[in-house]
Amino acid sequence: MKISVIVPSYRRFWPLINTIQDLQQQNYNDFEIIVVDQNQVWPEECEESLAKVRQDSRLVWLTLDKPDVVIARNMAVQQSQGEVLLFIDDDVKIPDQLFIANHAANFIDPNTHIVSGRECNPDSIPETKVDKIPQSSAYLEKIKTFSPLQQTLWFDRNSEHSTEVCTFSTCNGAIRKSAFLAVGGFDENFCGNSYGDDYDLILRLHQLGYKSIYDPRPWLIHLRVPMGGLRMSDLKNKVNYVNTATGFWLFLLRHGTFSMYWHLLYNHVLRKTVFLKVNLQRPWRQLYVIPGVVAAFFRALLLLRRGTKSGILICN
Template identity: 35%
Template sequence: MAAYVSVVIVTYNRHDALLNVIEDVKQQQTTREFEIIVVDQSDTPLVEPPNDVRYIRLNTPSMVRARNRGISIAKGQLVVFIDDDVRIPDVGWLKELCHTFEIDDNIAGVAGRVTHMRRLSHPMKVFLRFDIPDVVKPVDTLIGCNMAVRKDCVIEVGGFDENFMGSCQREETEISLRLRKRGWKIYYNGKAQLMHLGLPAGGARSYSQKERHFYYFFNQFYFFFKHFRHTYWPMFVLLNIVDILHMLRQVWVDGFPIFMEAVRSAYLKAKRQKAYEGTTCR
């Protein structure tokens, strides 16, 4: 019998876009039974949530807490996460995403293909996109706006790390790393495709520019300090140098203090987390 599926949509100040996403999910052609869960962190609640959608409110915005809330109430053995600013033109998207788990019982998560409607912010990101069509293969990490996970596996590793801040980056990379350390596999299915709109309002853009940059640097370096030795510092900075320079240029005078405070805060948070887990921050 095919596993029951829960589709979780985390939303933040994008109710119009959210309703479009819900309709796209409802149009999916699959023999699997599925439910739609909306975790709403918006400043104001959705006036009339669709009757066939499970609607949950969170008063304090946090992508990772919203993901964990979705996991905790999901009825499905498979939990799918998508963003509130995507469109799903392919009615076979959900079928493809969930079918991938049948390849191997050790698959804990599947990342789908993501194409981008808006121009990427800088050329380096072309190497990071999950937009390779018609390919099914093992990969290292999930991608937050189009991914599916086994609920039991996520619970086994402790859920998403709620130390990540804001709308998050790296939270899906971090949980992917913990899953793989437990022996689970992550796969990519290029046939499970959706389009990321990158809307100019709502979501991460609900934060001020300084907040967005602080959260970005904090999340990047928290991930690094939690999982890697300090000897990898130069390589980590080099891999992120384009983003670092790009954001420092945007905030100009305040950029360097924001960067340094984010790095300091990330180090201390990672140190406390590792002490709690019984390891050391090396």
């Protein structure tokens, strides 16, 4: 089974090189690494190491002139050769050389379509390797009482226990390519520094009956590098609040329920815009943040009626 590992990257030069080097050490026979480079220029001090990692024939290097992580992921899928798509962030460390193999093992079951792996913090690295972790936790029993939306938002992807659950993350998540294409991939209406496209994807897949599981065996360490990527707290990342907040509103309008409306409004819209720490510390920024959030609401209403947007054709 061929695995396509997809890594979009923006302004994370050394972290990306380190991530690629970890992938190149993987003990799995059939995989490719697709990097979508959204950087105009690379620092001179990285050029030698970059040239070295790019010598690997398993590496496919794509470029995107205008940074847009959702378009980048969809573009990578268009170029992929694998039966399974494995999405990871560009600021992760992968110490386990069986990381890809552990993801692939889940897809032996033809009924499994989506797998989320464990996202460890640097201070919560697994001490021992195990072949199978039993589903025996009060936490898992509680999760089963949650709605699919609540599972998506609240499931702890650093859990030690495997389970069937409605969750997915592009930091460490694998999906059958056929399932991904069946819903047209990621919705490109989630643009700019917009989070939630992976949550939107899993909820659309769940509505069609695709099975998703969490497995802690394919684990990695999420370094959460403060610069680059989608970090809205990085002042060098230019944020268009109309584009960014459109995705936040779209998620709320598409998937929100009565009981979850205020939670989504505060946590998924306002905390990431008006109440974002960097904006509270610089109150003059609200002069364009607040109008952007309001304009984004009306834009999201229009996009909701139009449906998902993607350059990927939906399978019949």
